[in-house]
Amino acid sequence: MPTRSSSGCRLCGQPITTQPLTLGVLPVCNRFTRDGRVDHSWALDIVECEACRLVQLREAPPPEIVAPAVPWIRYREPESHLDALVERLVSFRPLAGRALGTGPFEQPLLTRLAGRGLQIESLDLEEKGCGGRHPYLETWQARLNAADLAAPAASLGTFDIVSCRYLIEHTSAPVDALQALKTLLSPQGLLLIEVPDSSKFLAARDYCFLWEEHSCYFVEETLRRLAEESGYRVLALLRYPGALEDALAAVLTPAEGSPAAVSPRGSSSLFQAYRDDFAPTRARLRGKLATLAGPDGDRIALFGIGHHAIMFANAFGVADMFALAVDDDRDKAGFFPPGFAVPVIGSDRLLADGQITTCLFAVAPHIEGKVREKLAPLAARGVEFRSIYAALDNAITKDLAP
Template structure:
């Protein structure tokens, strides 16, 4: 395939985790039909970008429910806004633009500082999408140069544009990057935030894979990427988080769209996916043996948190048959079944009621302590919490079950 970023034919497939359903399509019945998609990663040996070999089409990702939401990290945003305010040309007369609802809290930070000329691209008004369940999977597809230029002409091109946690979803990243550049005035600033996959790649954490993501970036491969839109990096920062760091780049529109600026540091990332892929099957075998032994010696196992990370763990690691159910206190999820593994989703009280001995946390590492505190009855009954993530101090991969 042609590289999603540099268009070369140098992408080498290295990891195939099989065919799986979309993780937001919770099943109403355990035997309901599912549509599977192949999930495989390759790395471009020219630009270094790790990418999906077959990005799932956006229309297959629109969830059947309108109550789903995602929380992105917030703790670094005050500092990012201060960095933008310190840049030449940014003042309270500046137009602050945003691409999705994920950007609202950043825009609000500007408004609190007196920036009242703000706007955000709206699915209905700007993109003509009426489906209330449509979200970033639809926005990314519609973020094209021509369409965004039309929006900029109507709303007023931005002096500062906020784009958080969507670029990694882009089916056509080159068109997407050129699209966001079209929303900005010449000389304007773009703030782009994406997840940093370095920790997952180096720790061999396969929950990183997600059918919604086409790009799996590191600081080195991310740094030159916005040059596709004629944007020149001002700074690229890594914000440390327990599971997955955030990468934030501030860039200025100084040129015109074109090919990516080739980076020796990005190309030096070649080989990172190969070691990740080589460790996949051994990790599956070791995990399965550990969970089989636990079930035989101590009793039943549940997952805690019915999201895409739980799907990745159960399905990609091939252990759904060793898990009794998924505990989740989101009312809309209860009574449904996890895609792929078809595990029932029950309230957290079921951990005690059904005699679970091991609960595998499939939620943000930041929230582990709070979840355990809310479920102290399970711990008092002799239950054990471990985490599905290798970066957690409670990781199930650390042994000792």
């Protein structure tokens, strides 16, 4: 399966000539180690197609580079909107009898469809026997192609509803993936594609949402174009709001004929501003954190060590400024986050450290209140809490204006 887009856009195939946002060669975010060595890195250049305006990685890493080396890497995707989403799905096909989930985030949706009387099936695309690695999203998405879906299509038959949640943004060949999924659909079947919407973090100029595992960064316009390029008609394009990024759900059905030609529109002002603001933001943030870290570099903690925190630290070049990397996930304890000089510790160690004067949060907004309660003794002695997320009022980047 192709993994690179140097020769053209992943969506429309047109040459990409725009200046990239270059983050440099960064550690792969899920490669936690016991000794702090960086064993896998990737050059992250983010580009926007001038023809269709899909923001994407110029070169996406092959699955073996980003497949987890530890068994406990896991991701959660939003579920609170699924009752409303199922209501809309069923309204399009009230007589639907069979539904198929094609990824690791399908069970909450399938459970709701089963409650509506549908027969449900799950597609298992995990690669077996992968030499000690732990297959997950990247090995799964790489098998969304005609060759790998031929056998499931033959054995399972077709379905009235096929769901693919939070996988398409990972694939390097999204048009091929949607075309391959068509073999699992009945003639009037519905394909549900759900992806994170990128417009909020682009507008906020938040760089921790970039990730070597996401080949594509969709907004409404490009998700609609993906559907049309892949031979579908869009029945509905639904948005479900989130604090940092919304969920976009496209309800599709197979279409006849070729997609309409789209005239090149040029690079968007949204991406241009996002690209151009990175270098000055990075320089100002490094200066600010160097001051906060103090002469001995022992005053800043980072709480919540997921891929957003790791991207924030490495893309901005500030990983070495954190005296403590804090997370209460016991699986992470003692592991070094990629690019960090310190291993993960629990919040008890943070509470006992009298040198910390600033704690950066890399936790979801709905969790931050509970974290603040847990760390109340720090606030009582004057420790400042700030967020890594640029869209939030307490973001560490808020007061970095030149």
